[in-house]
Amino acid sequence: MKKTFNLVGKPVIRQDGYSKVTGKARFADDINYPDQLFGVMVRLPIAHARIKKIDFSEIENHPSVITICTAGDISGSNISGIIKQDQPVFCDQKIVTPGDVVAMLVGEDEELLRQLAGKVKYEIEPLPALTDPRKALDSDAVLIHPESKSNLIVHYPLRKGDIERGFSQSDHIVEQTYTTQLIEHGYIEPETVIAIPLAADRSVKIIGSIQNPFTARRIVAQALDLPLTRVRVEQAELGGSFGGKDDTMDILSARAAVAALKTGRPVKIRYRREESVLESYKRHPYILHYKVGFSREGKIKAMKIDILADGGAYASMSPFVTWRSVAQATGPYEVENVCTDVRAVYTNNPYTGAMRGFGSPQPIFAQESIMDEIANQLGKTPDEIRWINCLHSGSITATGQKLEKHDVNLIKVLDTAVQKTNFSRQWQACKDKNKSILPFIQKTHASQADKSLLLESEDLVAPDLLLRKGIGLALSYRGCSLGAEGIDAAAAYLSVQPDGSLYLVSGLAENGQGMRTTFSIIAAETLGLSVEDIHYLELDTGIVPDSGPTVASRSTLMGGGAVKIAAEIVRDRLQKFLCDFWKLNKQDVLCFEKNKVFSESDPQKTLRFSEVCQLAYRKGVCLAAIGWYPGPKVDWDESVGQGAAYFTYVYGCQVAEVTVNLGTGEVYVDRVVAVHDPGKVINLLGAQGQVYGGVTQGAGYGLWEEISSADGFIRELNFDQIFIPTSKDVGEIVPVFVEGDDQHGPWGAKSLGEPTLELTAAAIANAVRNAVGVRFFNLPLNLEEIVLKRKLKPGGLKRGSAV
Amino acid sequence: MDQDKKHSKISRRKFIKGIGGGVVGGAVLLHNLPVLSESAIEPAGAGLEQKYPLIFKVNAKTVRVLVESSATLADVLRDQLQLTGTKIVCNHGECGGCTVLLNGKAVYSCMMLALDAAGSEVTTIEGLLNGEEINPLQQAFIEKDGMQCGFCTPGQIMAAQALLSKNPHPSRAEVMTGMSGNLCRCAAYPKIVDSVLAAAETHLK
Ligand code: FES
């Protein structure tokens, strides 16, 4: 292992900076073909119905309609899905959610096609809409996908120890129910894809804002009944994804490809925001029921957890998302007796799938809230209760896995966060201070209950007394990469040119997170080059092996591992070549540094890297390599949820400091201290960016964001009503990195992107509890939740200012 | 046509109205689909909207184009002039992704009819380049890493450009407020603010 680094861990400027600040970066909708057509969707205004007939007679002869694509045009399989096959490319039997598409009009004038879509006629048989996930498993519930015989998408049980014995050994038991809301990824670039027919061999090229090009390729090939090699998917610059540009983009790619082959012309589909929000999948709303038994001293004895996830109309990633929830639902605590059941069900709501955090922000909100409730009940501070229960090296997790072979830095991140914020003192001070205001709050709530909003004169308080400060923390561990549920391996292709510059590309995708820069650093560090020597190629499924999806914060760990291996293969070849050339012993170590290669024992022997490459190239040394990084095997017994769920873990602790206005219910996030152990930090700038982004998105999740629906129809379709945080909404964010050793990943680098998001809402909720002395059970903690302790949902479809 | 009517091609209002009506009538009936556009469909010549000449200056060059009366400035910049640095994100005046300078002031180009720009001077992100050379503000965004995915970046930079020309030495709080009309879902905000402040400082030197 290297001790000193030239690049790793330093702030490195991103490689794509120039193209992004000049507007030259090529996003999908910036790409146009001279003879391209547009595809415009036809949807039916209903959440659940059997389709009887779609009648295009009024428009099919319109000169501007070049063709209309429907399920009949799909030569392969019309039914797609990443895990479960349940989602039609074009619906022809049933509509199961309002985002569903029955046909696509294709022509040159996009705006005109949108108008013509309104002339399509249809016959349907409406079916009752199932929108309450709690009713999905009732015996009389309408079946969303009748071929599945039940609305259950998946059920994961986890059994460890003896839950009844655990409760009988407990001195206290808390039992609480928490809920989390549906939210939208809100990637700033709406979906766009272009399919280009390559006439000669009936193949098709796809360029799009696609998170996982290999998945898109599979879905397209399956729909067109083509071999994988006949579908080439190229990723355009991606304007954000956060897990969101997968299933939706796969299906859009298939629709565009079908139309392109049918018309023989390039076909572009580009969504406007409303359509994007309407059709794309979202974050799962959860209903989480926790029953926790603990001793007088604060040791948790038993946890019984019941989680219900609303999967919406299609399975999508639900089986993987909820799998992470079952593995991590107890939080990072040693619990001897655990009984967890996680179910995901079908409803007619918008479907839910992968989103940054991936099944962890929901249980963390519940479990970290409960930890604070236990602390409150026992008169302990939140950090104390966590110290008592925290996982450490050698601990057994809820899935029966022993934590070993890496630094289990949970206590370290907790200690660091606590010290940096003077946590216990602050927490106690806020708590004491807030006792003085409690009578007022109780009175306010009481008067709201009896509908008389009038307060007595002695209830009146000075306005600044309404501003209450609070501090709260949340702690987590997170399994890295896909875990026992997925095939886990990644590839990188590296090709050094005779002048010493090199091409690099991995099978994982840049989603805006700065992956290309991170990978370039890894290659440059290994070969002793600078980042500018590396030209990162655009990802194209034709040039590099399938590396699985870019999800689960696995790119640095898996893809980075593959890059390092590829670079090491080439370095080893050069080393061998130079040892011969300089007539050195095979054991002699050569140093690759600062664009030079030299022998440690004989510093006279020094060549520039470019010279070495030139020489080696002339002697026929292969300077290209594919690095393949397979994840270690993990094993899993699905019937009881026991096994080594993930091959390694990362740890994080966030502390939020908030001010709550008791009058308006507004929560202002003054500061978040985010302490994370990502293994090793590769690019300091990129790592900081991940923390800023994750914390801000987490704050949005905790405080403002919510997509509501009525009868399956989304009310908030644009940013006038979807409140994502602005530059003014979140105070200071302080990233702190605690690095730990790990045998996996490049120099032990693991994950960061998702851990940064998953903790923030929970930390804020605990800070609000500390500020006002009241526990809130339902995200988001928006104004009405704080003031009225309930959500205000308008009865009709109208909400906000613009409708 | 007024702006409000035009700015959204899939008008949210009509769209939702359409969706909301509909199906209650029961099974096996022929329904008309909701119209996804504000403008009524004329049976003959639909789509062949009258075009008007527009003369304005874009990035210091005089430009003449024929535009539909309903086209927004963002549409014309992107689709007709291929100035794709300007992004359409919400098409609704909510996010700032389409920000350009109109006579030196920041405007949401998705909320402005192209014909209203007649005779004006428009600067887009492409106009900040001097040959291949970037300006100090762009340089600051690179050095301070004021971005992740970069889709909001042109809009952020144009907003910052306008902010700095009005207030060359803003405080951190002023930058945070000044830039709050530009959404960044990657939430690079702290670094965006750093970038603007750094650019202001270079200016001082
Ligand atoms: S695209 Fe113009 S303000 Fe959002």
Ligand code: FES
């Ligand atoms: S950098 Fe991605 S939205 Fe701002």
